[in-house]
Amino acid sequence: MGVATFIATAIAAYRNFSTKSFGKNTKSAQSWYWSKNKSRKSEPRNPRTRIKWTEQQKKIISAVSAGSSVFITGSAGTGKTELVKHIIELLKKCHSPSGVFVTASTGVAACAIRGQTLHSFAGIGYPMADRCTLLDRVLQNKKAYGRWNKAEALVIDEISMVDAELFESLEYIAKKLRGGDEVWGGIQLVVSGDFFQLPPVFGHQNSSGKEFAFEADCWNASFDMQLELTEIFRQADARFVKMLQGIRRGDCDPQDLEVLEQLCSRTESDELDPSVVQLYPLKEDVRRVNEMRMESFSEAATTYLASDSGENPWKIQLKEGIAPDELFLCEGARVMLIKNLNTWRGLVNGNTGIVIGFSESEGVDVRDICSENLLPIVKFDSGPTKVIEPETWVVTEGDTVVAKRKQLPLLLAWARSIHKCQGMTLDKLHTNLSRSFGCGMVYVALSRVRSLEGLQLSGFSPSKIKAHPKVLQFYKSFACEPSTTKGKDEGANKIRVDTSGLVHVSNTTNKGASEYHFSLSEFISSRQKRK
Template sequence: MGRKFLGYAISLYRNYHKVRSKGGTNVEILTNKNINKPEFVGEPRNIRWSEEQEKVLDHVRRGHSVFITGGAGTGKTFLLEHIIKMLKESYGESRVFATAPTHIAAFRLGGQTLHSFSGMGFSNDNYHDDLKKVLHDEEAWRRWRMAAVLVIDEINMVDWYFFSRLQWIAKEIRQSDEAWGGIQVIVSGDFLLLPPIPKEVLGFRFYDFAFEVRWDENFDIQIELTKNFRQSEERFIKLLENIRRGKMDSEDLHLLEQKQTASASASAELDPSMVYLYPRVRDAVDMNWEIVDSLPEEKVEYGCRKRGKGHYHIKEKRGNPKYLWKKKPSRLGLSDDLLVLCKGARVMLVETLDVSNQLVNGATGIVTGFMKNDGRCHIDELNPDKLLPIVKFDSSGVEAVIQPITKCMMHQKKVKTLSSKRQLPLTLAWGRLIHKCQGMSFDRVHVGLTSRVCEYGMVYAAISRVTTLDGLHLSGFQPSKVKAHPEALDFYERFRQHQLERDTVVVADKTKQMNLLSVSTSDWEKAIVEYRQKVSK
């Protein structure tokens, strides 16, 4: 017992401690192991909710399952944050689960990814494999049993098959025929933004939206938010709404042509204060290298240490052998083999280090300097000068010294390490991917659309990030790239046709069962036995 406690104390000390940099400023040394419970910010004061938002809050308080939709900038995420805080105060934190399909979106809500919550994984072929996986994960089983409310953001990126599997699992685990097994479901998203990852069959691409299967059965009420809080210029708001629906007039085209500039990479001067959004990874990587190379500050290079085999492959364009632009991690993730930093470089975390300080995968900041390693970590194998970068993060204002971390690929039974990679969990962040910026706002944005790759809703997702027309810059724009998926357009056409009908329906209040479903280990083991007996029949 004493040895176990001593090991735990040593682990805590290594994973979280403060040192004093050369300038005498307190900075935190962080690794990916000191993950704490997120803290919710206190309820904003003097909020003036719109009439539509007030309506949403009223239905949520009455225990209704609600679908919240609306264009970019209509306050969907801000409203969800308030709803989650309100519900946790009512039911307790252990009974309200905030989720989203991406890690960045999930953290904004103080939650977890939808796959992580469900416990189902990614590669199951059928519903019974899902149920088996959840039943053999006691924590996942407990989450489904304890849940009073499930919040799902960015539903537009969830396909119907996964969404229907979630519904079925909820009913099976909770042994209830009610929708979602009696869980109150709060879902938010805009289907005219980026769609789910398409499936390819015989060379054809298919998009499966969550609304395609018995959508209305999931909700007591569905509400569209229309008031734009991000942009204030009426001309800009009209432009965005037209782009959202994939229909632009001559005035819209003329306005976008005025915003058209030369390709950012070909411009005489690159602006490090601007955010560059691209549809492809390669374009974002090239922009980051070009900007960091243009800065006058002394460069500091960081390599990586790789052991084992099989965790890297080279992406090659068919018919073009010189297109070996990047070594891409197949499973271990992290960033490129070579990272070049300097003072003033904009960077992004690619691994969660400390949730309590908002230092999560996707958090951005500025390199403010470097400090000599004092021997607490092995940096010499990555940087011969033994320098560690100091980063001041945008969201929290925390200034932290970033240490290298090691990612391992384990054997399926976790008896040995197959391969590993050690490096700094950072990547340059001037150039970003459009699909990773949903819900974000920027003052100045350059949207690079020179690539032939342009997904449904991608132009709208990118342009709607900027707060003013003056801050918008375009390159490679063509009217044909403004696309809205026909099925999503049909969904909103039907949605508005039934809106008046929904407004006249009086939905009865729902009394939520305050008693927890049993979540004891014995009940979990009993559920597994019952499942095995059912399968064997």
């Protein structure tokens, strides 16, 4: 039976059964589906495509392998997350696996890279306080004290949401606990993020006036290499890429603004396609839209309750992650995949589809999350139809799993919040920016979609495009040569060594795009000259 014929037959079979009546008269259909599913599982799988790293990414990988501390930044869609995941595995080979700690500023980001929140790793607790108070908290926390002393490498993802005071406090704690004057107590640091995206959320009084992590006194000393990835993979349309780069920096030329205004006019005049994911700045709008859509169905919903194991505070982090505490599904519900299931079949994070029925689970007991022991059958917009089985999200401490969450890798997909869409790639989206606030929010929303053709826009005005002046100045320092810099020209590449010992290479032939990397020989030479 051909794949297309199989899918068509499966859809036709399951459309005849509703959520309410499925368990009564579908045993033959279920047996047929599972027999086909098992036979397909036995087929040889296509080998996973090997990632072809860019020259910039290779330089980072090489530097990390040599023990360097690095800061990785770049636009949305430049492959930061995949690179960080690869680096984590690399670090576990370079160090003892138990000495590599993977963290992120938020629970969603931490779960995406199988790590823990930065606060959880550090053991500093809440509320925030001065660095001496935080150090006392760690000293009174035996497990946190052990983590700091055991750490050989520390990964911090989504650094844009970490403020300067926290970054400085953690460096102070590391140095005090581990002894000596070496920055971060000798821990190899791998930090990733884009400061043009979502900024820190302050939960305490910031008396120093510093906001972003790069303003920390120890920032430059923390890294042997700071590199901005410039090759974008998410979007292929040069015009759209140019537009997004302008929005990222808080600017947009008149032609691009005209395109965005035309998108608004077109969206407002057309009826909204229910298959398109809607992004909103506020969680209350997301909840309202999803609940309204679910209430429009007359059938009873099937409930899936997450099953958690482990101890606090790690179990609490699972609630901050992307997998929901509870999920209500019925036939016709729009859903989004929140985990990569099968990359070669296109079943990846962000893929959307519709629930076409439910199947009684065979071989997998799911009564711990669903009392009816049912699994949803999803017809994805990209083509495949699949019974979705539970997945597991974990929180790790070094190489030890300290908490787990079992849940379906699905979310209701009529609406999502902009804050929880970082890292996602969507073919189509509608975003209502009427209630957007703060810097970077417009950029984060628009940069999720692959093309202008897939973008529906409303509530937009040019005044909502914002980038923080401090962030602009920080990224300008990557490309602009300060007065204290000694440089030399080598063909099209301008090599400079700044006062921190970082080497920046600007490729001036690439129409303004810049490439920055670390040269070990130049770095050593610059250090020797200063001694």
